[in-house]
Amino acid sequence: GLVEDRVEAARAAGTLDLGIETIRAEKVVLLSDSLLRTDPVIGAETLLLRLELHRRPPITNWAALQLICKNTDNIAWLRNARSGRVALRMPTWPGQDDDGKWIERCYLIRPSGQLRMDRAALKASHWSEIEPDAFQVFWEGEVAEATENLMVETITMATGLLLPIWHKLPEDDVRVWRIDDGVGGSILGRIIHPAAVERIQREFGLDGATALGPDEIIDGARSVGGVSIPGLGPARLARVHVNDSARLEIRDYRPEDRTWLKACGAFSEVVAFKTRIFLPPDRACDILARIMAERS
Incomplete structure (x- = not known):
């Protein structure tokens, strides 16, 4: 997600600052706003906003990449045979799996993003090593392409008078962020991780007021317990580890939905004598969009 990408990039570059961070956008679109609380004394409001951010991607040019990996051992220049993209x-x-077993992970830096990935998943993927000279050519080409495009991402933000409800907001990330709208305005507040939106709405009697998009649901799946899937009743999407690989699993689905989910693109696998439903990672977003469209 947006926040995780910025934190990982800053940590890798050694510039992580735990104070107020500013996210600069070319345009900010208000999708919805829900009232969480009105102060009985001063009348100040606390709002839950859905914002669509149009922003320049955080681009890492070749010179910056050299500084990041300087004096670092065990690096590799990778190119994805399917997408043609490169990553360091x-x-x-x-990390740890559901049973507490330690899992080796690696950090992939791309020209306009970063992610952590299980070593086993990387080995089984389409990434392979290439020569540094060829890598530089592809990297600089992606940087040039990224500078011409805007990223569009949706976030949920609690803003306004936050102190009275601070204890009800997620405790795993208590940072305050400033969204700069590019035309002189700004919004100050706490960005709510997708996995916590459901609980926040329930806490304030706003069940179902905000529907997460497919990208946000996949992002929320990384949290403990996963995140609910609109239109699928009790079903939740969770990121799990099965046979030393990370998977996106649809949990707690209704048995009568199994055949339909497989028709949408999910696949089943028997694990420990139990049939479980997973989403192929490269098509997860499209499959979720179809599920939500047909069940909304």
Whole structure:
């Protein structure tokens, strides 16, 4: 997601600042606003906003990449045979699976983004090593392409008088962010991770007021317990580890929905004598969009 990408990039570059961060956008579109609270004394409001951000991607040029990987061992110059995109592989801290087992991970830096990835998943993917000279040519080509395009991302933000409801907001990320709209205005508040939006709405009696998009649901799946899928009743999307690889699993689905989910593009696999439903990672967004469109 937007926040995670910025934090990972700053940490890799050694410039992580835990104070107020500013996100600069070319344009900010207000999609919806929901009232969380009105102060009984001063009348100040606390709002939950859905914002569409049009922004320049955080581009890492070739010179900056050299500084990031300087004096770092165990790096690799990678190119994806399917997409043609390139990424620099760097070491990062390990993760844990659902059973507490440590999982080796790596950090992939791309010209306009970053992500952490399980080593096993990387090995089974379309990424492979190429020569540094060829990598530089592809990298600089992607940088040139990225500078011409705007990224569009939707976020949920709590803004206004936050102190009275601070204890009800997620505790895993308490930073305050400033959204600069590019024309002199700004919005100050707490960005709510997709996985926490459902709980926040329930806390304030706003069940269903905000529907997450497919990208946000996939982002929210990384949290403990995953995130609900609109239109699928109790079903939730969760990121799990099965056979040493990361998967996107639809949990708690209704048995009568299994055949329909597979027709939408999901696939089933028997794990420990139980049939489980997963989404192929390269098509997860499209499949979720279809599920939500047909069940909304």
